[in-house]
Amino acid sequence: MRNRYVVCYDIANQKRWRQVYRIMRGFGDAVQYSVFCCDLSPSERMLMIMALTEVMNQREDRVMVVDIGPADGRGKACIEALGKPLAPNSSERITVVV
Amino acid sequence: MDALATTPELIPARMLNEYVYCPRLFYLEYVQREWATNLDVLQGRYVHRRVDQAAGRVPRAEAVTAEVAIHARSVEIGSEELGAVAVIDVLESDDGQLVPVDYKKGSAPDLPEGAWEPERIQVCLQGLLLRANGYVSNYGVIYYVGDKTRVRVEFTPALVTRTKQLLADARALAVAGSLPPPLVNSNKCPRCSLVGICLPDELNHVQQVTGSRPTAETAHGSDKAGSVAPDVAPARREIRRLFPARDDNKAVYVQGQGYTLGLRGATLEIRDKGQAVDAVRLFEVSQLNIFGNVQLSAQALRALASQEIPILHLSYGGWLQAVTAPPPHKNIELRCRQFQAAADPAFCLKLAKALVGGKIRNSRLLLRRNGRRLPPEALSQLVALRDLVERGTSLAELLGVEGSAAREYFRYFSTMFKLPPDDAPPFDFTGRNRRPPKDPINALLSFGYSLLVKEMVVAVLGVGFDPYLGFYHQPRYGRPALALDLMEEFRPLVADSVVITVINNGEIGPDDFLQRGEAVALLPRARKVFIEAFERRLDQLVTHPVFGYQVSYRRVFEIQARLLARTLTGEIPRYIPFVTR
Numbered sequence: 001m002r003n004r005y006v007v008c009y010d011i012a013n014q015k016r017w018r019q020v021y022r023i024m025r026g027f028g029d030a031v032q033y034s035v036f037c038c039d040l041s042p043s044e045r046m047l048m049i050m051a052l053t054e055v056m057n058q059r060e061d062r063v064m065v066v067d068i069g070p071a072d073g074r075g076k077a078c079i080e081a082l083g084k085p086l087a088p089n090s091s092e093r094i095t096v097v098v
Numbered sequence: 099m100d101a102l103a104t105t106p107e108l109i110p111a112r113m114l115n116e117y118v119y120c121p122r123l124f125y126l127e128y129v130q131r132e133w134a135t136n137l138d139v140l141q142g143r144y145v146h147r148r149v150d151q152a153a154g155r156v157p158r159a160e161a162v163t164a165e166v167a168i169h170a171r172s173v174e175i176g177s178e179e180l181g182a183v184a185v186i187d188v189l190e191s192d193d194g195q196l197v198p199v200d201y202k203k204g205s206a207p208d209l210p211e212g213a214w215e216p217e218r219i220q221v222c223l224q225g226l227l228l229r230a231n232g233y234v235s236n237y238g239v240i241y242y243v244g245d246k247t248r249v250r251v252e253f254t255p256a257l258v259t260r261t262k263q264l265l266a267d268a269r270a271l272a273v274a275g276s277l278p279p280p281l282v283n284s285n286k287c288p289r290c291s292l293v294g295i296c297l298p299d300e301l302n303h304v305q306q307v308t309g310s311r312p313t314a315e316t317a318h319g320s321d322k323a324g325s326v327a328p329d330v331a332p333a334r335r336e337i338r339r340l341f342p343a344r345d346d347n348k349a350v351y352v353q354g355q356g357y358t359l360g361l362r363g364a365t366l367e368i369r370d371k372g373q374a375v376d377a378v379r380l381f382e383v384s385q386l387n388i389f390g391n392v393q394l395s396a397q398a399l400r401a402l403a404s405q406e407i408p409i410l411h412l413s414y415g416g417w418l419q420a421v422t423a424p425p426p427h428k429n430i431e432l433r434c435r436q437f438q439a440a441a442d443p444a445f446c447l448k449l450a451k452a453l454v455g456g457k458i459r460n461s462r463l464l465l466r467r468n469g470r471r472l473p474p475e476a477l478s479q480l481v482a483l484r485d486l487v488e489r490g491t492s493l494a495e496l497l498g499v500e501g502s503a504a505r506e507y508f509r510y511f512s513t514m515f516k517l518p519p520d521d522a523p524p525f526d527f528t529g530r531n532r533r534p535p536k537d538p539i540n541a542l543l544s545f546g547y548s549l550l551v552k553e554m555v556v557a558v559l560g561v562g563f564d565p566y567l568g569f570y571h572q573p574r575y576g577r578p579a580l581a582l583d584l585m586e587e588f589r590p591l592v593a594d595s596v597v598i599t600v601i602n603n604g605e606i607g608p609d610d611f612l613q614r615g616e617a618v619a620l621l622p623r624a625r626k627v628f629i630e631a632f633e634r635r636l637d638q639l640v641t642h643p644v645f646g647y648q649v650s651y652r653r654v655f656e657i658q659a660r661l662l663a664r665t666l667t668g669e670i671p672r673y674i675p676f677v678t679r
Contacts, residue, residue, distance in 0.1 A: 002346055026364020026379050041346060044381055046140040050147070091382060095633035097351040097626045098368050098376050 002039040002091070004068050004075025007048075009034050012060035019055040020063070023048070029090055037079070039071040039091040108176050109268055111184035111223040114261075117268040118216035119286065121278040126292055129272050130562075131428035136291040138203070145203040145243040149187040156189060159232030164194040177230035182265060184224045188241075195234040198224035205244035212249040213240045222261040225253045275431070277667060287340055294341035297660055300645055303337055304661075304670045339647035343639060347384035351629050353622060355414070358393040359386075361401050383407050385556055390414030408556050415619070416548040418578065421555060427562035435666040436580075440567050447496075449583075449665075449673050450570035451487055454500045456587035456675025458484045461507040463678060464590040468514040468598060476510045493570065504530065511594075512539075516602045534617035539597065541611060541618045542628065546593030547585075549632050554581035554588075557655040561663050584658060587675045592635055592651055600631050643677055 007024060011017035011034075024030070027048045028038025040048060045065075052063055069075045071091070079086065109128070117124035126132040143150075154170030162168070168191035176183035188199035200221045207214055213221075221238035228235040240249045251257075271278065280298030281287060287298050350366070352359060358369045366386075367377045380401055386409045388394065394409070399422065402409055409422040426433075439445045462480040465472060483503040490496045508530045535541040555565045555578050568579025570586070600606045610624030620628065639648040642657070649657065658676055665673045 001342070022363040025362075026381065028379075042137045043135065043140055046137060046144060047381065050140070050144050053144075053147070090377075091379075093348060094637050095349050095351065095630055096376060096378050097629045098354055098357070 002071040004071045005038045006066040007036045009063040023051045108183040111220045115216040115220040118219050132295050134291045141203045175227045199239040206242045206247040218251050299337045308671050337645040344650045349385045351387045352392045353389040355391050360395045361397040410552045416545050418552045429562035432562045446569040452673045452675050453586045455487045458503045459677045460590040514598050538611045542597045550585050550593045554585045557659045561659040596632050
């Protein structure tokens with residue numbers, strides 16, 4: 001079962017910021033500048049953390065990972081957007097047919 | 099396995115750790131080369147991220163003196179004499195002797211020895227390897243990253259003797275070539291990464307019921323509630339399900355002609371004339387299905403292969419044409435057994451009876467559940483045919499019985515469709531026809547079966563079988579016979595049931611088909627609807643009739659394939675078909 005995570009980052013250097021953005025695209029949907037919404041199993045969360053620690057500078061950068069609960073429970077219910085609506089989370093599909 | 103019973107090469111110290119933890123785990127990982135990643139494995143890799151990068155210098159044995167300070171990471175050391183090899187996470191020096199330091203992710207256990215036995219044995223073997231290479235080493239250290247504790251392990255004569263004994267035992271087991279039985283109700287199992295491959299509690303249950311109660315046949319065709327069709331009694335209490343019920347990842351189907359698939363960062367992007375149509379994150383993909391003329395970039399292919407995601411190439415009509423998968427599974431022992439068993443007519447017949455019997459039971463069940471105004475003889479005929487299966491003496495005879503059962507079943511198949519609201523003509527279906535299908539229902543059935551075949555191919559490949567060598571379906575060029583064997587019992591439960599669902603829910607109507615001469619084909623929109631319904635079905639949780647827990651159909655396919663593998667290796671006396679209530 002997956003939990004939903006809000007992942008926000010402050011990266012001090014342009015090049016690393018780009019790298020972090022590319023990594024995060026592989027784990028979740030970009031919802032705001034430097035904010036991603038990710039549905040991850042414990043293993044996938046670990047993979048994300050492993051990928052991020054590879055490129056981060058531990059002294060200058062910070063990534064904040066907020067666990068907001070089960071993806072199909074609280075994780076879904078507790079995010080509210082004012083103004084422009086949020087796009088539906090792309091991981092809610094069972095299958096992708098195009 | 100006799101053919102493989104050569105002296106094994108150097109046993110890694112890590113594998114000796116596994117042997118002490120569970121001999122079966124050692125056998126699965128070291129001999130059969132099964133491998134799986136779970137959270138603990140990843141955490142282990144994470145805490146080793148620094149120590150796994152080789153660094154530092156290690157002088158020769160004679161140059162090690164009390165004055166020399168050594169701090170090296172990831173040092174490989176082996177000894178032919180001991181027959182073992184190790185990668186030492188950190189190698190330190192202490193007054194002229196060397197100290198192997200092994201990193202462990204957890205916290206130090208509350209034990210008098212300070213560390214678990216498998217870990218002490220592992221570090222002791224590292225010490226023995228240092229000694230065999232001329233160094234002095236009298237103690238090792240286990241460093242628990244979780245609570246940053248160093249635990250000192252003295253290489254006492256008792257520990258050394260025990261380590262050497264266990265190493266000899268492990269080698270003997272590898273040479274003997276027989277998979278040790280699973281642990282019974284062990285609390286080691288839930289966090290073992292191979293639990294979904296080993297299936298400890300499932301096997302123990304099957305062995306228990308089949309060993310003590312051979313062929314306790316239930317009355318044929320009894321319809322009493324809760325009667326379980328297979329001749330293996332269900333678990334009295336639910337068996338521990340030690341792996342996830344569902345595969346959270348998603349299947350990707352690309353049927354847009356002329357589309358291209360490329361890699362963008364860690365996502366797979368689907369493009370039409372250079373414009374992105376959709377994108378999927380790589381880690382979420384469970385399989386990629388490509389229908390007809392769809393291009394796949396080499397980079398995407400490599401990225402998918404590195405994650406062991408199978409790519410299925412299907413014709414536009416859905417027939418499986420090729421599978422791109424990483425090199426064949428390393429479990430050669432299983433394939434040897436498969437070829438031996440396929441050459442044994444008695445084994446093939448016994449297995450075929452189970453498969454055909456399962457299919458007839460499930461067909462009957464689907465009719466009984468969904469048929470409207472079903473003549474009573476319809477069900478009893480199927481029961482009679484199932485009895486004939488039991489008494490069958492040859493594969494040819496079984497084929498005949500299966501054919502008659504299918505005719506009976508399809509004769510009443512249309513009773514399962516809801517009548518259309520007005521007096522519009524219902525779908526015209528009288529019997530099964532194919533190549534090409536001549537009416538919409540047959541077109542749907544054919545498409546459903548072809549999706550099911552490729553699902554089974556994925557399941558048997560994952561377990562390590564050769565999909566082209568079957569037991570009931572005899573080998574024929576280009577036919578995935580083993581997948582066809584295993585899908586028999588699921589034809590009604592999965593493919594037929596999806597057909598009934600999409601028609602009865604009105605998801606697919608008479609306008610969704612294209613008639614060309616005699617042939618009827620699905621239009622792209624209807625194919626999309628059907629694939630989605632098929633995937634929903636695979637994702638649906640079903641109570642396993644023998645083990646009592648809930649799992650998705652996709653997992654059931656894998657479990658059945660593994661049960662077949664265990665039947666081939668003789669761990670369970672016979673294959674138990676999946677039959678729902």
